[in-house]
Amino acid sequence: MFFLMNNFVLQLDEAERPPAHVAKRFAVLTLDAVSKLGAEMFSEHPVLPISQPERARRLAMLIQQKAPGVNAALFVSPSIGAKPEQISVRYADVAFEVMAVLFDRQKAGVLTTLEADRLVWRRLAA
Numbered sequence: 001m002f003f004l005m006n007n008f009v010l011q012l013d014e015a016e017r018p019p020a021h022v023a024k025r026f027a028v029l030t031l032d033a034v035s036k037l038g039a040e041m042f043s044e045h046p047v048l049p050i051s052q053p054e055r056a057r058r059l060a061m062l063i064q065q066k067a068p069g070v071n072a073a074l075f076v077s078p079s080i081g082a083k084p085e086q087i088s089v090r091y092a093d094v095a096f097e098v099m100a101v102l103f104d105r106q107k108a109g110v111l112t113t114l115e116a117d118r119l120v121w122r123r124l125a126a
Contacts, residue, residue: 002099003060004072004092007116008049009103010057012064031066038063039087042075069093074121094120 001012029037038059041048049056063073072092079086098119105111 002071002096002103003057003064004094004099004102004116004120005049005056005060006074007111007113008056009099009106009111010049010053010060011103012057012060026062026065029062029066031063034059034062034066035089036084038073038075039084039089042077042087043082043084046077046080048075063091067091071099072120090121092120 003010003012041055041059045051045055048059060073063070070091070093072094074090074092076088076090077086102111102116102119105115
């Protein structure tokens with residue numbers, strides 16, 4: 001399963017899912033709380049999926065636990081060193097075909113932020 005975090009495609013393996021007793025601890029968290037946690041993580045590590053892919057995968061799994069239809073998250077900081085409350089968060093449900101294209105381009109080393117933005121987030125003018 002793929003999960004797009006900003007402009008990086010993570011591969012999530014069902015075998016990596018936390019055991020039931022661990023998942024139960026996080027059951028009380030809301031999606032808003034998970035979003036705040038993600039903002040804190042991105043505040044500390046602006047390129048989290050690249051610098052700390054395991055933490056990014058755990059965050060992605062937590063997001064999917066709270067919102068099963070979501071397979072993409074965008075954490076946007078207005079500047080380097082921004083505080084967590086300044087980071088905006090968006091979620092999306094991206095078609096598998098688009099995810100596969102993004103993943104193939106990433107594997108080839110040619111996926112750019114601009115391309116991910118145009119295919120998924122559509123923040124920049126065409």
